[in-house]
Amino acid sequence: MAGFRTLRSSRVRRPLGAAAFVAALAGWFSLLAPQFAGGSSAYLVVSGISMQPTLHSGDLVIARRARRYRVGDVIAYRVPEHAVGAGTLIIHRIVRGSARTGFVTRGDNRSGSDPWRPTPRQIVGKTWIYLPRLGLVLALLRMRLLIAAFGALAVFLYLVEPP
Numbered sequence: 034m035a036g037f038r039t040l041r042s043s044r045v046r047r048p049l050g051a052a053a054f055v056a057a058l059a060g061w062f063s064l065l066a067p068q069f070a071g072g073s074s075a076y077l078v079v080s081g082i083s084m085q086p087t088l089h090s091g092d093l094v095i096a097r098r099a100r101r102y103r104v105g106d107v108i109a110y111r112v113p114e115h116a117v118g119a120g121t122l123i124i125h126r127i128v129r130g131s132a133r134t135g136f137v138t139r140g141d142n143r144s145g146s147d148p149w150r151p152t153p154r155q156i157v158g159k160t161w162i163y164l165p166r167l168g169l170v171l172a173l174l175r176m177r178l179l180i181a182a183f184g185a186l187a188v189f190l191y192l193v194e195p196p
Contacts, residue, residue, distance in 0.1 A: 065095070068157070073098045075157045077109055077122055078168030083140030084124060093167040094124060096158030102136065104129055107160040110138070110151035122157065123147065 066072025079092040087107065088094065096109040109124045123138070125147060130136035135150025149155075173179055 068098075073158070074161070075109060077124060077157075078172060079124060083142050084126075085142045087126075087141045088124065088163060089165065091166050091169040091172075093164040093171060094160055095162040095164075096124075097161040098156075098158045101132065102127060102153065102156060102159060108136070108138065108151070109157040109160075110149075110155045111157065113149055113151070113155060116149060123149075124160070 062070075062072060065074050068075050075096045077094045077096060079088045079090055079094060081090055084107070094109070099106075102108060104127050107124065107126050109122055112118045112121045112123060114120075125138040125140045125143075127136045128139050128146065130150060132153050135152050136156075137146050137150060139146045
Protein backbone atom coordinates (compact mmCIF):
# COMPACT_ATOMS: atom_id res chain seq x y z
CA MET A 34 0.00 0.00 0.00
CA ALA A 35 2.86 2.39 0.73
CA GLY A 36 4.20 1.93 -2.81
CA PHE A 37 0.81 2.86 -4.20
CA ARG A 38 0.76 6.14 -2.24
CA THR A 39 4.25 7.09 -3.43
CA LEU A 40 3.34 6.34 -7.04
CA ARG A 41 0.07 8.23 -6.76
CA SER A 42 1.63 11.28 -5.11
CA SER A 43 4.32 11.53 -7.79
CA ARG A 44 1.59 11.33 -10.47
CA VAL A 45 -0.15 14.23 -8.78
CA ARG A 46 2.94 16.28 -7.93
CA ARG A 47 4.38 16.49 -11.43
CA PRO A 48 1.26 17.92 -13.09
CA LEU A 49 0.73 20.29 -10.17
CA GLY A 50 4.34 21.45 -10.38
CA ALA A 51 4.03 21.95 -14.13
CA ALA A 52 0.76 23.88 -13.68
CA ALA A 53 2.36 26.08 -11.00
CA PHE A 54 5.31 26.77 -13.30
CA VAL A 55 3.02 27.70 -16.21
CA ALA A 56 0.93 29.94 -13.92
CA ALA A 57 4.08 31.67 -12.62
CA LEU A 58 5.37 32.15 -16.17
CA ALA A 59 2.02 33.56 -17.30
CA GLY A 60 1.97 35.92 -14.31
CA TRP A 61 5.51 37.09 -15.05
CA PHE A 62 4.69 37.61 -18.70
CA SER A 63 1.54 39.59 -18.02
CA LEU A 64 3.25 41.87 -15.48
CA LEU A 65 6.95 42.01 -16.31
CA ALA A 66 7.54 40.83 -19.88
CA PRO A 67 9.74 43.28 -21.77
CA GLN A 68 8.27 45.24 -24.66
CA PHE A 69 10.56 43.57 -27.20
CA ALA A 70 8.89 40.25 -26.25
CA GLY A 71 5.37 41.63 -26.62
CA GLY A 72 4.95 42.71 -23.00
CA SER A 73 4.21 46.14 -21.63
CA SER A 74 7.32 46.67 -19.47
CA ALA A 75 10.55 48.45 -20.33
CA TYR A 76 13.69 48.03 -18.22
CA LEU A 77 15.91 51.09 -17.92
CA VAL A 78 19.06 51.80 -15.96
CA VAL A 79 19.20 55.43 -14.85
CA SER A 80 22.30 57.29 -16.02
CA GLY A 81 23.22 60.75 -14.79
CA ILE A 82 21.99 63.12 -12.11
CA SER A 83 19.05 64.84 -13.79
CA MET A 84 16.43 62.96 -11.74
CA GLN A 85 18.06 63.28 -8.32
CA PRO A 86 16.90 63.04 -5.56
CA THR A 87 14.07 60.85 -6.95
CA LEU A 88 16.27 58.52 -9.04
CA HIS A 89 20.02 58.00 -8.99
CA SER A 90 22.51 56.76 -11.52
CA GLY A 91 22.49 52.95 -11.42
CA ASP A 92 18.86 52.58 -10.33
CA LEU A 93 16.79 50.09 -12.31
CA VAL A 94 13.41 51.42 -13.44
CA ILE A 95 10.61 49.27 -14.78
CA ALA A 96 8.32 51.47 -16.85
CA ARG A 97 4.97 50.31 -18.18
CA ARG A 98 2.78 51.69 -20.92
CA ALA A 99 -0.26 53.58 -19.65
CA ARG A 100 -3.56 54.54 -21.21
CA ARG A 101 -2.89 58.16 -20.33
CA TYR A 102 -0.14 60.26 -18.83
CA ARG A 103 -0.53 63.15 -16.41
CA VAL A 104 1.47 66.01 -14.97
CA GLY A 105 3.71 64.57 -12.24
CA ASP A 106 4.27 61.18 -13.92
CA VAL A 107 7.88 60.14 -14.38
CA ILE A 108 8.04 58.80 -17.92
CA ALA A 109 10.60 57.24 -20.22
CA TYR A 110 10.47 58.42 -23.81
CA ARG A 111 12.57 58.29 -26.95
CA VAL A 112 14.16 61.40 -28.42
CA PRO A 113 12.20 62.09 -31.63
CA GLU A 114 13.47 61.16 -35.07
CA HIS A 115 15.57 63.76 -36.86
CA ALA A 116 16.74 65.26 -33.54
CA VAL A 117 20.26 64.99 -32.16
CA GLY A 118 20.36 61.75 -30.17
CA ALA A 119 17.28 60.32 -31.93
CA GLY A 120 16.05 57.14 -30.27
CA THR A 121 17.88 57.77 -26.97
CA LEU A 122 15.77 56.99 -23.91
CA ILE A 123 15.14 59.88 -21.51
CA ILE A 124 13.52 59.44 -18.11
CA HIS A 125 12.03 62.70 -16.81
CA ARG A 126 8.90 64.06 -15.14
CA ILE A 127 5.92 65.56 -17.00
CA VAL A 128 5.54 69.18 -15.85
CA ARG A 129 2.79 70.33 -18.24
CA GLY A 130 1.29 69.73 -21.67
CA SER A 131 -1.11 67.18 -23.09
CA ALA A 132 -1.18 64.06 -25.22
CA ARG A 133 -2.47 66.08 -28.17
CA THR A 134 0.13 68.89 -28.08
CA GLY A 135 2.98 66.91 -26.50
CA PHE A 136 4.22 66.88 -22.94
CA VAL A 137 6.75 69.25 -21.42
CA THR A 138 9.24 67.24 -19.38
CA ARG A 139 12.08 68.10 -17.04
CA GLY A 140 14.47 66.28 -14.75
CA ASP A 141 13.84 66.82 -11.03
CA ASN A 142 17.39 68.20 -10.72
CA ARG A 143 17.04 70.62 -13.67
CA SER A 144 15.72 74.15 -13.89
CA GLY A 145 14.98 74.05 -17.63
CA SER A 146 12.57 71.89 -19.57
CA ASP A 147 13.63 69.36 -22.21
CA PRO A 148 13.69 70.64 -25.81
CA TRP A 149 11.43 67.79 -27.00
CA ARG A 150 7.68 67.45 -26.52
CA PRO A 151 7.05 63.69 -26.41
CA THR A 152 3.66 62.41 -27.47
CA PRO A 153 2.18 59.11 -26.24
CA ARG A 154 3.60 57.44 -29.35
CA GLN A 155 7.16 58.31 -28.24
CA ILE A 156 6.59 57.41 -24.59
CA VAL A 157 7.90 53.98 -23.62
CA GLY A 158 6.04 54.03 -20.31
CA LYS A 159 5.76 55.60 -16.90
CA THR A 160 7.69 54.49 -13.86
CA TRP A 161 6.00 51.51 -12.27
CA ILE A 162 8.77 50.12 -10.06
CA TYR A 163 12.26 51.32 -9.32
CA LEU A 164 14.96 49.29 -7.65
CA PRO A 165 17.82 51.32 -6.19
CA ARG A 166 21.28 50.37 -7.48
CA LEU A 167 20.11 47.12 -9.12
CA GLY A 168 21.04 48.54 -12.49
CA LEU A 169 24.71 48.47 -11.44
CA VAL A 170 24.47 44.72 -10.82
CA LEU A 171 22.86 44.18 -14.22
CA ALA A 172 25.57 46.27 -15.88
CA LEU A 173 28.20 44.01 -14.31
CA LEU A 174 26.43 40.92 -15.58
CA ARG A 175 26.54 42.32 -19.12
CA MET A 176 30.34 42.56 -19.07
CA ARG A 177 31.73 39.78 -21.26
CA LEU A 178 34.94 39.35 -19.27
CA LEU A 179 33.02 38.96 -16.02
CA ILE A 180 30.66 36.43 -17.60
CA ALA A 181 33.63 34.48 -18.96
CA ALA A 182 35.29 34.50 -15.53
CA PHE A 183 32.14 33.16 -13.86
CA GLY A 184 31.88 30.48 -16.56
CA ALA A 185 35.49 29.45 -16.06
CA LEU A 186 34.98 29.32 -12.29
CA ALA A 187 31.88 27.14 -12.72
CA VAL A 188 33.75 24.71 -14.99
CA PHE A 189 36.70 24.63 -12.56
CA LEU A 190 34.42 23.89 -9.60
CA TYR A 191 32.64 21.19 -11.58
CA LEU A 192 35.88 19.47 -12.59
CA VAL A 193 37.57 19.64 -9.20
CA GLU A 194 36.37 16.86 -6.95
CA PRO A 195 36.48 17.38 -3.21
CA PRO A 196 39.07 15.15 -1.44
